[in-house]
Amino acid sequence: QQQVKQSPQSLIVQKGGISIINCAYENTAFDYFPWYQQFPGKGPALLIAIRPDVSEKKEGRFTISFNKSAKQFSLHIMDSQPGDSATYFCAAKASNYQLIWGAGTKLIIKP
C-alpha cells in the first residue's frame, strides 16, 4: 500500500520525440506527487509536482498527467532533448508526510 511503482526502468527516445514515464500507487491517502530529475553524479532536484485535485500540470516541455480513479500519474517530456538525459523519480506523499519514492527511470535521448 505504501509503494509507488514506476515504469519503465529505462527508456531510449529519439531527439524531438515524446518521453513518457509512468507511476502507479495504491494508497488513496497520497496527496502530493512530485517528480525529481537526477543527472549523473548529482543529487535529485524537483522538476514538477501535482496535487490530486487537478488532472494535468504543465511546465514548459514537462507535463504531469494525473488519473485519480486509476491511481496513476505520468511524466511527459515533449520535444525531448539530449540534455533531458537523466534519471527520473516519481514520488508520493504519504499521510505521515514521508515521500514514497519510485524506483527511477533512466532516460537516454539519442541525438
Place this chain on the structure above:
Amino acid sequence: DSGVTQTPKHLITATGQRVTLRCSPRSGDLSVYWYQQSLDQGLQFLIQYYNGEERAKGNILERFSAQQFPDLHSELNLSSLELGDSALYFCASSVGFSGGGNTQYFGPGTRLTVL
C-alpha cells in the same frame, strides 16, 4: 546549487571501519533527510530529523545512526562497514517536516567506497 552542503565529497575506507558524513541544510530549513543510493539503484530513505528530533525512520541498518545538532547540521555515522555499504549518500533538507508540499532540496552527495 541547492544550498545543501555535504562533506566529504568522496570517502574511501576499509571494511570494519567507521565513518561520519556531514550535512548542512539550506538556511531556514528545519528538516534533514538521509538517503542511500547504490550504483544504478533508486533512493533508499534512511532517516529524517526535524529541528533536532528524529521524525521518521526508513531502511536504516542498526550499524548506522544519525543526529541533528542545535545548529541544524546533521551527521550520519556508519560503523562496522561492509563492502555492500559502498554507495552515494545524499542529504536533503526542507522547510518543514511534511516533506511534501515542502520541496526536498538535495545535496551533492558523499560517495563512499568500502574496500
